[in-house]
Amino acid sequence: MATQAPPPTPAQLREEAEPTERSQPIPLIVAGITLAMVLAGAGYILFSEPFGAPALGDQRTVADLSGPPVGAAVDGKQVYTANCVACHQATGAGLPNVFPPLDGSEWVTGEPRVLANILLHGVTGELTVKGATYKGAMPSFAQLGDAELAAVASYVRASWSNKAEPVDAELVAAERKAVVRDKPFNGDAELKTLAAGGN
Incomplete structure (x- = not known):
């Protein structure tokens, strides 16, 4: 009998x-809808350029990323922007009572040897620029190459209202060897001695 x-x-x-x-x-x-999405995606892949639209993404080339070739001219404005603009500003006007101006500065447009040494060794103490006295410190940029220092010196000497002649890398290299210091110049007094031909 079957069980139920x-x-x-x-x-x-x-x-x-x-x-x-x-x-x-x-x-x-x-x-x-699914079929339409699959077909649209396949069409996009088939009909788009191999590397996507040129207007999208990082447009730098290998040459842009590798920097200037050895022996190429250094862009003084680029060096200035990377190292000096935070204090002296893009206008070269500095910050009143804090950082001296480079535009119209007698130290910038004067003896090129003095400017080269300011960049190489820095300045501390009282510094008079355009009749105003500044008390602060500018660091040394001796870590930069001679060509970079010459380029930035040439840039500030010819920018804004400045119309002084450029500085060449040979002068910077000669001053790097000739003036050996382990501390910054002490304001006006030592810079005036340097301008007069001393060390």
Whole structure:
């Protein structure tokens, strides 16, 4: 005699049958949207340029990233922007009572040897520029190469209202060897001695 299956419980009665492709297929609209997206993506890949649109992304070339070739001229404005603009400002006007101006400065447009030594060794103490006295410190930039120092010196000597002649790298190299110091120049007094031909 065959045994009869027990009647379903209330929980089993609440369960619905597993869906199948035949009884509940994917709605046509969903299938259509999916197909359209796949075709659009494939078309974009096939018809776009190999490296994407030229207007997008980093446009620098290998030459841009490798810097100037050895022996190429150094851009004095670029050196100034990287090292000097925070204090002396893009206008060369400095900050009143804090950082002296380079525009119209007698130390900038005067003896090129003095400016080369200021860049190489720095200045501390009282410094008079255009009749105003500044008390502060300018660090040495001896870590920069002779060509870089000559370029930035030439840039500040010919920028804004300054019209002085450029400084060449040979002068900077000669001053680096001739004037040996382990501390900055002490303001006006030592710079005037240097301008008069001393060390």
